[in-house]
Amino acid sequence: MESQLKITLSEQKKEKPSSDKLGFGVHFTDHMFTMDYTKGKGWHDPQIVPYSSLTLDPAAMVFHYGQAVFEGLKAYRNKEGKAWLFRPDQNFKRMNRSLNRLSMPLIDEEFMLEALKQLVAIEKEWIPTESGTSLYIRPFVIATDAFLGVRASHTYKLLILLSPVGAYYAGGMKPVKIYVESNYVRAVRGGTGNAKTAGNYAGSLKAQEEAKEKGYEQVLWLDGIENKYVEEVGSMNVFFKVKGEVWVPALNGSILEGITRDSTIQLLKDWGVPVVEKRISMEELYEAYTRGELEEAFGTGTAAVISPIGEMNWNGRQMFINGEQIGELTSKLYDVLTGIQYGLVEDKFGWSVEIR
Template sequence: MSYEIRVEKTNMPKPKPDMTKLGFGNYFTDHMFIMDYTEGRGWHDPRIVPYQNLCLDPATMVFHYGQAIFEGLKAYKAVDGRILLFRPEQNMRRINISNERMCIPPIDEEFAVKAVKELVMVDKDWIPEEEGTSLYIRPFIIATDPYLGVRPSHTYKFIIILSPVGAYYPEGINPVKIYVESNYVRAVRGGTGYAKTPGNYAASLKAQVEAHEKGYTQVLWLDGIERKYIEEVGTMNVFFKIGGRVITPALQGSILPGITRDSTIQLLRSWGIEVEERSISIEEVYEAHQKGTLEEAFGTGTAAVISPVGELNWNGNIITINEGKTGPLSARIYETITGIQYGKIEDKFGWIQEVK
């Protein structure tokens, strides 16, 4: 399907922040993309407009029933000045997987990538160039019917906003301390764990707050049925290197199919490193630690790329990994993926798309 994107540029550009002190998700660019959906008409009126507040009825369904999805990807300023995106078609594919689960009409994936590129070009001066920085891209869809009743909405807004960002975790590529969560549950098979929907993240906040109070950066989630099998670390997929093999939880309906996860698996296999996608229990990780075969652990995700895990606290049992230091495999994956993203390393996988 072909759409023409109307562009209305701002007359009041914002002052740029200090690009060396960005943090994550604190600043937003001058423009945003909006597209509407109306039942019987489909998606229509795509436009890039000045960044602005939304005017929504208090009865708007997203406020009451949480029918919404979102995505996250980044634009990078390459060393040669090009603007690069990393596997954006996979983000748009995942939007439609989330849409299907949340009863939201599908988007045209190719057009959505085009919309991202056009918006990035309009606000290209906001792309930071300091080491480790990027322009975070947040597409999201919300239900907009003003109606109090539990049913799928008949109208929606597809919106994209941009934010110049630094590192997601203050620790950066340095290892983080993780608390193994044994009380709360993130998701169960048959639920919405594999979809990127706001309710999943709201449900995780209580455990995250309690972990922070104990001095930990994030939580390691266990499965919601037997409460023994590892699922995710915080909002990231998780990997363990045990006895020379890399193990990551299999995608079985309660785990988000991460794009960085998939990229990591492809990289490892291209290096001849065995990767197992299977159930792995916290007991297995603890036993590997006791035997001295637990070599590394790390999370993968768009925001942090690779986040090494230096310590796990499981019911008071402290599992120190690689002496609390970043492991060589974690570092290699991080350097390779970010090298491809910033155009420093040849992209042998066809992952990069240039914004022109």
């Protein structure tokens, strides 16, 4: 890094929203982080500045060829009022994997972690204190060259935005209804499915809308080649408890390597619960259901942490899991993971990073 982090504090502070008006991704804090990249110079001019709009050329390549990657993580307050991050180093590692896949310049992970800690420290008062609330953190990188030709950009901008968010389960945790998508596909091996890139999400919106019209909250994606193997649910990885074992779709190049997914697997193994990472066909899953062996199902992700699945619809065949009730293992995982994040449960894995 050619220059040290420059900090410019805002002279005018925003009014903070009340806890019942937080929502998700609606409000933004007083400051943001920015840094630029120029080919031949590298990343330069890292700054924490007052939150403001961007000015981009209409020909900026991000608008035309989609070079954009992002991450999502959260900051929490524990019972003593201290601020914590949950495994932020893993987010920057994954960002580098995404950047590499889209031919974008890699970041210095250690520098970015320190810059993030400084940004959150400045905005610490924006971390809400009510149960289940948090400060959502969105790092992202976009291509900025003004050029209408198909190549990797020579200039980029990295930003980090902060947004206070309400409790995901404000009315209590409830199982979600999942529609198994058999028409559209999300990704294929060799594509960008394991990168956290904007285009993956744009391509998923149509299926999500159609599932909602059918009365389902999320889409379960199948593999893009044979259209038979389970991959992931919307913005979450997915787990199934079958006869005491927990089945997880194996990472195959088209599934996002979720940080909450990895944390969940580590917890399960620590508890002695058998975890099997493998290719899971819908036929195999449906047969387990008909035999009464599919005991629980849940998704994992930054927003919900753990999201119980109560119903799945596969080509008109409905599966009602655990009587559409939250399973014992699902509930335990949610309690322990959120307990670690909020400092209520011992963090034996060293996942929490304090903001000083």
